[in-house]
Structure formats: structure tokens, C-alpha cells
Amino acid sequence: MKNRSLVSINDYSKEEYLKILDIAEEFEKNPKQKILENYVVATLFFEPSTRTRLSFESAVNQLGGKVIGFTDAASSSVKKGESLKDTIKTVANYSDLIVMRHPLEGSARFASEVSAVPIINAGDGANQHPTQCLLDLYSIRKTQGKLDNLHIAFVGDLKYGRTVHSNVIALANFNCTFHFVSPFELKLPSAVKRHIKEKNLEYHQYTDLNEVIPFVDILYMTRIQRERFSDPVEYERVKNAYILNGNMLGNCKPNMKVLHPLPRVNEINENVDDMKEAYYFQQARNGVYVRQALMASILGIK
Amino acid sequence: MESKKTRKELIVSALENGTVIDHIPSKNVFQVIKILGLDSFDNQILFGTNLDSRRYGKKGIIKVKNKFFEKEEINKIAIAAPSATLIVIRDFEIIEKKAVEVPEVVDKFIKCINPNCVTNHENIPTRFAVIDKDAIKLQCHYCEKTTSKENFIFI
Numbered sequence: 001m002k003n004r005s006l007v008s009i010n011d012y013s014k015e016e017y018l019k020i021l022d023i024a025e026e027f028e029k030n031p032k033q034k035i036l037e038n039y040v041v042a043t044l045f046f047e048p049s050t051r052t053r054l055s056f057e058s059a060v061n062q063l064g065g066k067v068i069g070f071t072d073a074a075s076s077s078v079k080k081g082e083s084l085k086d087t088i089k090t091v092a093n094y095s096d097l098i099v100m101r102h103p104l105e106g107s108a109r110f111a112s113e114v115s116a117v118p119i120i121n122a123g124d125g126a127n128q129h130p131t132q133c134l135l136d137l138y139s140i141r142k143t144q145g146k147l148d149n150l151h152i153a154f155v156g157d158l159k160y161g162r163t164v165h166s167n168v169i170a171l172a173n174f175n176c177t178f179h180f181v182s183p184f185e186l187k188l189p190s191a192v193k194r195h196i197k198e199k200n201l202e203y204h205q206y207t208d209l210n211e212v213i214p215f216v217d218i219l220y221m222t223r224i225q226r227e228r229f230s231d232p233v234e235y236e237r238v239k240n241a242y243i244l245n246g247n248m249l250g251n252c253k254p255n256m257k258v259l260h261p262l263p264r265v266n267e268i269n270e271n272v273d274d275m276k277e278a279y280y281f282q283q284a285r286n287g288v289y290v291r292q293a294l295m296a297s298i299l300g301i302k
Numbered sequence: 303m304e305s306k307k308t309r310k311e312l313i314v315s316a317l318e319n320g321t322v323i324d325h326i327p328s329k330n331v332f333q334v335i336k337i338l339g340l341d342s343f344d345n346q347i348l349f350g351t352n353l354d355s356r357r358y359g360k361k362g363i364i365k366v367k368n369k370f371f372e373k374e375e376i377n378k379i380a381i382a383a384p385s386a387t388l389i390v391i392r393d394f395e396i397i398e399k400k401a402v403e404v405p406e407v408v409d410k411f412i413k414c415i416n417p418n419c420v421t422n423h424e425n426i427p428t429r430f431a432v433i434d435k436d437a438i439k440l441q442c443h444y445c446e447k448t449t450s451k452e453n454f455i456f457i
Contacts, residue, residue, distance in 0.1 A: 008446065084424050106420040106444025125418050127445055191448065 002300035005112035005119040009130045009166045014173040021138050023293035023302050024286070031289060035301050036065030042095035043069035044087070045122075046078060046102040051262065052122050052131075055284070056099050059291040068094060085114050092116040097299060118298045126162050131294060132261055133166040135287040136220070140171075142286065143257040143279055144217055147171070153179040153212045156222035156242050156267060158188040163261045164222060169195045178203035179212045183238040185229060209242055214251045219244070219277075221260045223267050246271035259283050320345075320367040322389040323379060328352050330383045331362030337378045337411060337456045338371075345369055358385065377405045381412065381438065382456070404435045412440065413455040419445035428457070 001016060012020075027033075041060045045053050048071060057067050068091075070076040077087060084102075088111045091098060098115060100108055101122040108121035108128070123129040141147050152171060154164045158180055168178065168188070172195045180188050180203060187205065196203050206212055213219065224242055229235040243266060244258065260268060260280040272278050296302035326334055331351040335341055346367040355361035370390060371379070379386050380402040390398040408430040414421050421428045421444055430440035430449065438451045 084420070085426075102420075103418075104420040104423055104445075105416060105418050105447070106414075106442065107424075109444045110420050110424070110426055124420075125445070 001297040003118050004298060005108075005115075005121075006130050006294065006298070007108045007112050007119065007121045007124075008128045009133045009170050011130070017134060017137060017170065020134055020290065020293045020297060021141060023297060024134075024138050024289040026302075027289040027292040027296075028286070031292065032062050034064035035296060036060060036063035036299070039065045039097070039299060040095045041065050041067055041295065042091045042098045043067055043122075044076075044091060044098060044100040044102075045069065045071050046073045046076075046100070046107075048072045049101050049123060051284070052101060052129075055287045056120075056122065056131075056291050059288045059295065062288070063292055063296070065295075069099075084110065088115045088119075097295060120294065120298070123162075126160060128166060129162055130166060131287070131291055132163050133170050134294065135283065135290040136163070136167050136259065136261070137170060138286050138290050139257075139259055139279060139283040140218055144255060147174040147176070149175050150217045151177045151179060151215055152218045152220065153181055153216040154188075154220045154222070155181040155209055155212075155244075157186045157224045157228060158182040158222075159186040160225075160228055161222045164188070164220070165192045167220070168192050172196050172199045172201060176201065179206065179216055180204070181206045181209050181212055181242070183207065183224070183234070183241070185234060185238075186224065207241075209244065210248060213248060213256075215253065217253060217255055217257075219252075219256060219258045221258060221264075221267050221280075223263075223265055243267050243269060244272055245269045246275055249275060249277055252277060317365055317367060317391045318394055319392050320365060320369050321371055322391065323364045323366075323383075324361070324387045324389055325355065325358060326351075326362040326364065326383045326386050327358070328360045328362045331364065333456065334362075334364060334379060334382050334386075337382055338375055340364070340366065343369070374409070376402055377408065378411055378456075380404045381408060381454070384438065404432060404438060406432055408432060408440055411456055412449065413457050414442045414445060414447065415449040415453045416442065416445045416447040419447065421445075 043053055043056055060067050092115045097118055099120045099122050102124050105125035105127040108119055108124040112119040121128055144150055158164050226235050256277055257279040258277050262284055328351045340347055349364040351362035352360050384404055386402045388400055389396055410427040414428055429443035433439050433441045440449045
């Protein structure tokens with residue numbers, strides 16, 4: 001993976017992301033190694049995303065690397081009208097690796113074509129956010145001991161949630177059974193289902209969250225946003241149907257874990273937080289190890 | 303029928319050197335002229351539309367004197383008029399007659415439908431992979447969204 005950009009989850013093979021997960025395990029055991037001491041990582045956030053930025057910066061800092069960059073476009077030369085190409089080409093002179101977040105879809109792909117240093121996409125509009133996907137795979141494998149033969153439920157906004165799309169595409173490489181729980185208006189798009197069908201895997205669709213809880217290994221919750229509904233009455237009707245409450249978990253499997261990409265609003269009641277099924281904060285922590293593993297691989301250190 | 307056929311052949315053979323684009327869907331003739339930049343071309347051009355065709359009912363035809371299309375131009379024709387036939391003429395003889403072929407990759411001349419695609423905001427030539435050659439569905443190399451035939455805007 002040395003010197004290769006990661007823009008879309010499809011850029012790496014199954015073997016390659018398993019390799020990243022293995023390296024991430026090493027970092028989980030020993031996250032503070034001074035292996036990036038001679039490296040500069042640029043974090044270019046053309047739109048703010050505090051959580052993702054801090055996760056990357058923590059990953060670099062714990063490995064002894066230096067971080068340069070900006071936290072939103074308003075504090076950069078973009079405001080003066082500089083093109084994306086010029087920004088990337090310039091910053092590539094100052095750094096060994098660029099992590100970028102941008103509101104426009106395709107921006108990271110374009111950056112990877114003009115940049116002299118590798119690019120890690122930390123989210124390009126509604127398109128891709130591959131490191132979120134990798135950390136989700138890591139979390140699933142860590143809690144279940146494997147990625148094959150699992151029953152995985154995705155809950156909430158399956159239509160617009162890019163995290164769900166990338167995860168489904170990546171998990172279709174493993175022999176999983178998918179369970180999609182969403183309001184009718186926010187069903188998984190057929191372009192994403194195509195990846196499941198191509199691999200001849202099974203999927204089922206539900207509108208009732210309670211139905212899947214007894215038999216799934218992973219319950220992946222996402223937020224339903226009001227602005228996704230053309231009819232506000234429809235939103236009011238469904239908004240409470242996709243909220244996970246602690247008392248709903250009574251008959252779940254003993255190995256079942258609840259994941260969420262965060263930030264959460266109200267879709268997981270706080271009474272779940274202290275239950276053994278809650279894994280979302282650990283999941284966020286795993287993001288640091290996975291990003292360490294990815295950056296170390298791309299820089300050719302691991 | 304016979305007289306029409308003779309007349310059609312006369313039009314084709316009237317070209318000494320150049321290319322005939324035949325079997326263009328009638329409604330796409332002006333589009334093909336535009337995307338090939340023929341509207342600002344100095345050579346002699348003859349075109350017709352809503353002509354009778356045995357194969358398609360109605361068809362359009364464009365004849366361009368002293369012009370032999372390059373690969374990139376043929377790709378444009380294939381996207382706008384996949385049923386078209388190219389007839390290359392030299393010294394009044396038909397040198398080559400072939401159906402256009404829908405390419406694997408479409409570069410630079412179609413706009414991505416996604417308003418949030420980086421190609422619609424920065425100075426970046428568009429690029430698509432053709433994911434369905436029959437229905438002509440294009441997947442943007444950048445934003446990964448699909449643009450279908452009915453939404454094509456030629457640039």
C-alpha cells in the first residue's frame with residue numbers, strides 16, 4: 001500500500017484491508033511508538049469535522065509525527081479563491097501525506113490525481129469515508145472474532161448514509177447476511193444492493209427494529225435526519241420507531257454489539273451506554289489505531 | 303421506394319472526400335452537429351433529418367467534406383447517436399463503412415448530473431466509465447454517481 005492513496009473503499013482489496021486491520025491490532029497493543037518522528041501529515045479540512053480530524057491528529061501525534069493544516073475553508077486560501085488543484089499541489093510540497101475532508105463529491109479522487117504525495121479521503125461530501133469503514137470492520141472483527149458468516153443489521157437512514165453504503169460494499173466481500181431496517185422512504189439504494197446480489201449473499205428488509213434484535217450479531221445504528229424527508233409528517237411518524245432503548249435488548253444474542261458512527265443524537269437512548277452491548281465509544285477509539293495502521297502502511301513504515 | 307433509394311445514394315456519392323454520418327436518430331442530428339463543433343466548421347456540410355429509413359422509419363444524415371473523424375470525435379457520436387454508421391469516402395469511393403461503438407470511457411464532453419460533484423465546481427475535465435453500454439449509463443470517475451442517457455448535457 002506504500003504511496004497509494006485511499007479515496008474509496010473499492011481502492012483496496014479484501015486482503016489489503018485485512019492487512020490494515022492486523023497492523024491496527026499491533027497499534028492497539030502499543031499505540032505510542034515514535035515511528036512518524038520524521039514525517040509531516042497535512043490535515044486539510046475544507047469543511048469542519050472535529051471528530052474525524054481529532055482522530056487523525058491523535059493518531060499522528062501518538063506516533064510522534066507533526067501535523068499541519070486547517071480546520072475549515074474559511075481559514076485557508078480557499079477563501080481567496082484558490083483552486084483545489086493549487087491548494088493540494090502546494091501542500092504536497094510541505095507534507096508527506098495529506099488527509100482531506102471536502103464538501104464536494106469526487107474532490108479526494110481529483111486531489112489524488114494532482115498530488116505528489118498520497119491522499120487519504122476523510123470524507124468527500126456524501127460519497128466516501130473509507131477510514132470510517134475500516135474502523136467499523138475492525139470493530140466488528142474485534143467483537144465477533146471474525147468477519148465471515150455474521151448477521152449484520154443496519155438501522156436508520158440507509159438511503160443517504162454513506163457509512164452504511166461503504167460498509168455494505170466492504171462486507172459483501174465476507175460471507176455475511178444483511179438485515180436492513182429503515183422507514184420505507186430511506187431504504188438502501190439498489191446500486192448498493194447490487195454488490196450483495198453480485199456475491200449471491202442474502203439480505204432482508206424490515207421496518208420494525210424489534211424484529212432483528214434477537215438474531216443479529218451486530219446492530220449498526222445511524223441517525224435519521226429530518227431534512228431527508230420530503231414530507232415532515234412522515235418524519236414525525238417514523239422518528240421514534242428507530243430509537244434503541246435498553247429495554248429492547250433483553251433477548252439479544254450474548255455476543256451482540258451495538259455500533260454507531262457517532263455523533264449520536266437520540267437514536268440510542270443513554271440507558272444503553274453502560275450495557276455490555278454498547279460498543280460505540282470503543283469503536284471511536286479503534287478509529288485511532290486503524291488510522292495509525294493506514295498511515296504507517298501508506299508511508300511504507302509498516 | 304426505388305427513386306428515394308437512388309436519390310439517397312446520389313447524395314452520398316456526391317462527396318469526393320469526407321465522411322457521412324448515417325442512421326442518426328432524427329431528433330439527435332442537431333445535437334451531433336453541435337457536439338462535433340460542426341456549427342463553426344468551415345468545410346462544406348450537408349445534413350438532413352426526418353428522412354425515410356428502412357431500418358429506423360425516420361433518420362438523420364450528416365455529410366462533411368474533407369473531414370475524417372478522430373477516435374475522440376467518434377466516441378462523441380457513439381454517445382449521442384449509438385445507432386449511427388460512419389461512411390468514409392475518398393475519391394468518390396466508400397473506403398470504410400462501420401457502426402460506431404460505445405466506448406469504455408467517456409472523457410471531457412458530458413456533464414456530471416450531480417450538482418455536488420467536484421467537476422461542476424472546479425476546472426476539471428469530466429471522466430466517466432460506461433457501466434451499461436445498451437442503456438448508456440455513465441459512472442462518474444470522481445463522485446461515483448451515475449448519469450443516464452436522458453440526463454446527458456454535452457459540454
